[in-house]
Amino acid sequence: MGNVRANLRRLPAFLRAAIFRVGMPDSDRTRLKAVMSSLFLHIHAPKVHQHSLQWWYTLGLGLISTFLFILLTLSGVVLMIYYVPSVGEAYGRMQDLMHAVAWGRVLRNLHRWTAHGMVVAVLLHMMRVFYTGSYKAPRELNWLVGLALLVVTLALAFTGYLLPWDQLGYWAAVCGVNIAASPTEVTDALGVTQSLDVGGWQRQLLLGGREIGGDALNRFYVLHCVVLPLIGAGFMALHFFRVHKDGLSRPDESAAARDDA
Amino acid sequence: MAQADDARDEGRRRFLVKVGAAGLAGSGVVATLGTVAFSDLRAYNERSPVFKLGRPEDFASGTRVYLDGPRLFVGRDTRGLYAVSAVCSHLGCIVRDGGEGFACPCHGSRFDARGAVIGGPAPRPLSYVALTVEPNGLVYANVASRVDPDDRLEV
Numbered sequence: 001m002g003n004v005r006a007n008l009r010r011l012p013a014f015l016r017a018a019i020f021r022v023g024m025p026d027s028d029r030t031r032l033k034a035v036m037s038s039l040f041l042h043i044h045a046p047k048v049h050q051h052s053l054q055w056w057y058t059l060g061l062g063l064i065s066t067f068l069f070i071l072l073t074l075s076g077v078v079l080m081i082y083y084v085p086s087v088g089e090a091y092g093r094m095q096d097l098m099h100a101v102a103w104g105r106v107l108r109n110l111h112r113w114t115a116h117g118m119v120v121a122v123l124l125h126m127m128r129v130f131y132t133g134s135y136k137a138p139r140e141l142n143w144l145v146g147l148a149l150l151v152v153t154l155a156l157a158f159t160g161y162l163l164p165w166d167q168l169g170y171w172a173a174v175c176g177v178n179i180a181a182s183p184t185e186v187t188d189a190l191g192v193t194q195s196l197d198v199g200g201w202q203r204q205l206l207l208g209g210r211e212i213g214g215d216a217l218n219r220f221y222v223l224h225c226v227v228l229p230l231i232g233a234g235f236m237a238l239h240f241f242r243v244h245k246d247g248l249s250r251p252d253e254s255a256a257a258r259d260d261a
Numbered sequence: 262m263a264q265a266d267d268a269r270d271e272g273r274r275r276f277l278v279k280v281g282a283a284g285l286a287g288s289g290v291v292a293t294l295g296t297v298a299f300s301d302l303r304a305y306n307e308r309s310p311v312f313k314l315g316r317p318e319d320f321a322s323g324t325r326v327y328l329d330g331p332r333l334f335v336g337r338d339t340r341g342l343y344a345v346s347a348v349c350s351h352l353g354c355i356v357r358d359g360g361e362g363f364a365c366p367c368h369g370s371r372f373d374a375r376g377a378v379i380g381g382p383a384p385r386p387l388s389y390v391a392l393t394v395e396p397n398g399l400v401y402a403n404v405a406s407r408v409d410p411d412d413r414l415e416v
């Protein structure tokens with residue numbers, strides 16, 4: 001009996017130790033250990049160059065993109081509780097969300113503005129990587145992974161825009177899908193559209209028909225809520241793993257490499 | 262002896278890697294083709310491309326009206342009835358009738374009264390679609406069937 005009580009009393013400390021592994025770090029060695037033994041912290045390299053700590057070098061744009069993605073995922077899941085991807089219901093559901101659901105308007109605007117913000121943040125992040133020359137060896141692969149993330153980000157923005165089933169989204173989707181069908185201009189010029197209609201096939205894949213209707217709305221919904229976020233999360237994991245392995249680039253890196261040679 | 266074993270092991274590993282890679286590539290191809298086939302419906306859940314427009318005398322000479330269902334401008338000139346598609350040849354918005362010609366609100370393409378491009382990004386003229394009179398005496402348009410801009414239905 002006494003043992004049980006003693007064990008119960010130790011439980012909080014025991015749990016804390018199981019979660020945090022190392023206590024409050026008090027030396028470089030324990031600080032390093034704390035970082036390395038945590039899944040979330042070890043995304044950061046345990047040792048970084050002084051240059052990488054200068055905030056103006058990355059401007060934190062990659063992390064900002066990540067946090068916006070997390071916010072979008074959370075607010076999106078909550079939006080899914082009221083949203084119904086059907087031609088008859090979608091628009092009314094958005095109206096309900098704006099007028100009949102507590103915090104609905106805030107939620108919808110949160111999702112919308114973080115979506116705009118993520119597109120901007122990702123583009124700025126890409127510019128930062130470009131202007132600091134961080135796409136050079138050994139980070140070429142991560143540049144390519146980044147391009148995939150850019151495409152996923154834009155595709156999320158595009159597919160999400162149709163979901164309210166309003167005039168803006170409808171016509172944006174008409175134009176976007178016709179852009180996806182534009183290889184037809186090339187196959188037409190070559191005179192092979194009859195046998196190899198890449199544009200028409202892409203259009204068909206997105207719409208599930210000849211016009212934008214219920215099938216298209218459902219496909220956009222599946223892409224927006226399941227397929228693209230999963231692909232994005234997968235590429236992000238790869239992206240962070242590469243940042244971790246290659247280390248952040250440094251302003252003096254290429255100069256140092258030149259001096260070494 | 263040990264060396265011979267190592268060499269045999271090595272050969273076996275290479276073989277297994279090749280079999281594995283071929284298997285992955287094969288199932289990748291099958292999965293892709295399957296997905297393509299899956300995403301194309303054998304029959305579309307859609308309205309027919311043939312629309313009933315009305316009686317021939319509904320369209321007075323020298324006029325042109327916009328019909329929202331088939332997205333057509335239907336008009337009559339001295340030679341007969343014609344129907345111009347209102348779907349912009351650029352990216353598919355609906356053009357407006359400006360009297361002298363047509364203008365697209367999306368990216369500013371402009372077309373003359375015959376539908377030829379006179380400005381903006383549109384790559385092709387507006388299309389003319391086939392009109393017929395059925396035995397019931399009514400005019401029908403098939404928006405999936407294109408005709409020459411000079412074709413007229415004489416009714």
Ligand code: HEM
Nearest residue numbers: 058060062063065066126134142143146147149150248249
């Ligand atoms: C969903 C979009 C993206 C997210 C969430 C993301 C996230 C990140 C994060 C957290 C970092 C660490 C450094 C920093 O904060 O700047 C990073 C670095 C990097 N990113 Fe991205 N990124 C995205 C898109 C892109 C794009 C579009 C490109 C370029 C095509 C790109 C290329 C790179 C490269 C090359 C690095 C290494 C930079 C260095 O070592 O200085 N990323 N990314």
Ligand code: FES
Nearest residue numbers: 349351352365368
């Ligand atoms: S869709 Fe008409 S100008 Fe682009």
